[in-house]
Amino acid sequence: MTPASPGLTFVIPVYNGAAFLRASLDEVWRWLVSRHAPAELLVVDDGSSDATPQVLDDFARWTTGDGRAPGIVFRRLRNAVNRGKGFAVRRAFLHARGRYVVFTDADLTYPVENVAAVVARLEQGADVVLASRMHRDSRYEVAPWFFRKLYTRHLMGRVFNLLVRALVVPDVRDTQAGLKGFGREAAVALAERVRLDRFSFDVELLFVARRLRLSVVDCPVLFLYRKEPSTVRFAHDSFAMLRDMIRIRIRGWRGVYEAGPDRVMLADLEHGGRAAPLRPSPPSSDPAGQIPSSPDGTSDRAETGQWAGMDR
Numbered sequence: 001m002t003p004a005s006p007g008l009t010f011v012i013p014v015y016n017g018a019a020f021l022r023a024s025l026d027e028v029w030r031w032l033v034s035r036h037a038p039a040e041l042l043v044v045d046d047g048s049s050d051a052t053p054q055v056l057d058d059f060a061r062w063t064t065g066d067g068r069a070p071g072i073v074f075r076r077l078r079n080a081v082n083r084g085k086g087f088a089v090r091r092a093f094l095h096a097r098g099r100y101v102v103f104t105d106a107d108l109t110y111p112v113e114n115v116a117a118v119v120a121r122l123e124q125g126a127d128v129v130l131a132s133r134m135h136r137d138s139r140y141e142v143a144p145w146f147f148r149k150l151y152t153r154h155l156m157g158r159v160f161n162l163l164v165r166a167l168v169v170p171d172v173r174d175t176q177a178g179l180k181g182f183g184r185e186a187a188v189a190l191a192e193r194v195r196l197d198r199f200s201f202d203v204e205l206l207f208v209a210r211r212l213r214l215s216v217v218d219c220p221v222l223f224l225y226r227k228e229p230s231t232v233r234f235a236h237d238s239f240a241m242l243r244d245m246i247r248i249r250i251r252g253w254r255g256v257y258e259a260g261p262d263r264v265m266l267a268d269l270e271h272g273g274r275a276a277p278l279r280p281s282p283p284s285s286d287p288a289g290q291i292p293s294s295p296d297g298t299s300d301r302a303e304t305g306q307w308a309g310m311d312r
Helices: 021-035 052-064 085-095 112-123 144-167 184-191 201-211 231-254 263-270
Strands: 008-014 039-045 072-078 100-104 128-131 139-142 179-183 216-219 222-225
Touching (some): 008 021, 008 085, 021 039, 021 052, 021 112, 039 085, 052 072, 072 085, 085 100, 085 184, 085 263, 112 128, 112 179, 112 216, 179 184, 184 201, 201 216
Parallel strands (some): 008 039, 008 100
Antiparallel strands (some): 100 179
C-alpha cells in the first residue's frame, strides 16, 4: 500500500435516502476528519428515484472545498437500477481502495463511533468483523415511542437468527447487523463469490467466509432502536429469506463457492447493472486484466463520478 492509499474505505449503500442522507454524510465526514488518517468515503446509490443523486452531487462539491481533510476522498457510484443492498455492497468491495473496508446502514442506526472498534479488530488480524447486537457488551438506545414495538422486533429477529444458525451459520448470533468490516483481500474474495443481492446477502456472505476459512470475529456495538418494519413486510421477507437459505445450502453442496469467479456476474457487478461487453482475458502481465472497461472506455474501478445502491 502506497503512503497516499487510504487505510480505510467507509462504504454507505443507499436507496431513496434523500430525507436523511446529507446529515449522515456530514457525520461520517466529521468522524473521518477527526481520525487524521487517509481514508475514503464511498457511497453507492442503488438506482434511487428520489433526490439522492442531487444530495450526493452537492456533497461532492462541498468536500472539494473542505480544507480540513487533505487525505480524505469522497467517491460515489450509481447502479443503473435498484439491485439490492447486497449488490451495492459487493460492488463497493470491488471498487474500494482502502486496506480495510467497512460498510454500515445509511441512516446510521449504528452510530459512526462504532467503526473504531471494528477497525481495531481488523488491525489485529481479523478478516471479517461483525458489530454484533448480541455481544454481551453491546448497548441499546431506545426512543421512548419505540418501547411498545421493541419486543416484537427483537422476537422476530431472534426467530430468524435461530433459523439461520440451524441451516447456514451455526456459530454466528447476529448475521443481520448493519455494520461489518473486512480486510481488503477478504472483501474482494467475498464479492467474487456471493450471489444474493437482497434479503439474505449477509447470511450468504458469512457462509462463504466460513467456506473460505476466513477469520470471523465480533465486537460490541451501540445500536439505536428507532424504526420498525411492518409485520406484513416482515412475513413476506421471512419466506424469501428461508428460500435463500435453502439456495445457500444447495450452492454449498454443489461447490459453487469454491469455483472461480463468474466473469459475467463480475462484469455486471463492476458496471452497476449496465451492459458491458466481455473482452477476452488480457495477458497476465496486465495488472488490471480482470477489470472490464466502462462503456465510455474508462476503467470503472478508477471512476469517481458514479455510484451504486441498496435495498434491503
